[in-house]
Amino acid sequence: ERALKRTRREHPNVMLIKGSHNVLPLGPFDGLTAVGVLEYFEDPSVVIKQLFRSLKKNGRFSFLIFGNSFGLVSPAFLKNKQSIHDLFRRVNAEYRVKKKIKGYTDFWYVWGRKA
Numbered sequence: 001e002r003a004l005k006r007t008r009r010e011h012p013n014v015m016l017i018k019g020s021h022n023v024l025p026l027g028p029f030d031g032l033t034a035v036g037v038l039e040y041f042e043d044p045s046v047v048i049k050q051l052f053r054s055l056k057k058n059g060r061f062s063f064l065i066f067g068n069s070f071g072l073v074s075p076a077f078l079k080n081k082q083s084i085h086d087l088f089r090r091v092n093a094e095y096r097v098k099k100k101i102k103g104y105t106d107f108w109y110v111w112g113r114k115a
Contacts, residue, residue, distance in 0.1 A: 027054030035064045039075055045090055052091045052114060059114045061093070067106030074106065084108055 007014060015029070032055055038044040055061060065084075067074040077083050084097045088110060095112030 028056040031060040062111040065108040069105040
């Protein structure tokens with residue numbers, strides 16, 4: 001709660017949204033960031049398409065997706081770099097994908113801009 005108040009105070013032009021992907025504001029937004037979100041959806045491609053509809057042309061995006069963690073198996077769409085590419089190819093975007101492993105957790109970073 002403190003972090004939320006601080007962000008609103010220091011960055012009044014940033015909109016923080018907590019809630020269902022079905023009730024996203026229409027936008028358009030200059031950028032979007034989603035941390036620890038996509039791995040909870042059965043079909044994240046639907047969510048990605050909805051998020052991209054709210055993003056301006058040339059708008060920037062960044063996703064942090066948690067993969068295998070402490071022995072818990074990640075969703076099928078996180079099995080390798082190719083499966084991440086398959087997921088994001090469905091949207092008109094220029095992007096990069098990078099995997100990192102820190103401790104017992106895999107992290108996937110996907111970032112770029114809407115074309």
